[in-house]
Amino acid sequence: MISSFIKSIPFLVFLAVAMGGDPEIxxxxxxxxxxxxxxVVDGNFFTFTGLRNVVNSNYLRTFTVNKVSPANFPALEGQGVSYAFLQFPAGSINPPHSHPRSAELLLLLKGWLNVGFIDTNNKLYEKTLKAGDMFVFPKGLVHYQSNDDPKETSTAISAFGSVDAGTVSVPLNVFTSGIDDYILARAFKTDVATIQKLKEGLAPRA
Structure with missing residues (x-):
């Protein structure tokens, strides 16, 4: 019985890998x-024009991401790809987060960015990118992008190998998801007052 189970391991591994991506069509x-x-489905169905105004717009005060997915571009359904257009005002940051269903391939179009990710051994891999550089963030790993220039903006695009890569924001998931303040205080080896101050800073503005 054990030998039969061992023989089935390669199949189980293959099955897990096969099920890890988007469904095949x-x-x-x-x-x-x-x-x-x-x-009639024609070239218009396969064309997305929703970024025209974004590309030519002025920058906002905070980091902004515009996602292109089946929700706003139906032709992507079943194709296993999606896109994001990222705008970084001077001094802004895309806080630590992860994408549980896809790696992210970032191409910097303008300015410069400090980027990095942490692997499962808690090792940090970081790099300063210039316009034209690309950086890959492995699937599911926590990563960030930061425009540390005090004056200039940065622009990037990110490609994903999934129609819905998902985004798990570390600050929001930890501090605004309803986890008890006392649990967070113990986890971060601090006091409840500090935790509540962190939550207050992350609360959406009215």
Whole structure:
């Protein structure tokens, strides 16, 4: 019985890897049942123009990400890819976070960024990127991007190997998800007052 189980391990590993990505489709592409475009699917279905205004807009005061996924670009459904356009005002940061369903391939278009990720051995891999540089953040690992220039903005695009990479924000998930203050105080070896101050700083502004 044990030998049979051992023989099945390669299959189980293969199954786990196969199930780790987006589901395979059995057609060239998927047209959602609720697609509201023209009755005839043409080049317009495969075109996304939603970033035109973003690309030419002025920068906001805080880091901004515009995601391109099946929610706003139905042609991506079943294709296993999605995109994000990232704008970094001077001195802004994309706080530590992870994407549980995909790696992230970032291309810096303008300015410079300090980036990094932490592996499962708690080792930090960091780099300063200049325009034209690319950096890959492995799937599921906590990472960040920071524009430390006090005057200049930075722009980047990120590609994902999933239509829904998911985003787990470390600060928000830890401090705004309802975990008891006393548990957080013990976990971070501090006091409840400090935890409450951190929560207050992360609370959405009215």
């Amino acid at each position: 059995t057609a060239d592409f998927v047209v959602p049942a609720n697609y509201s475009g023209n009755s």
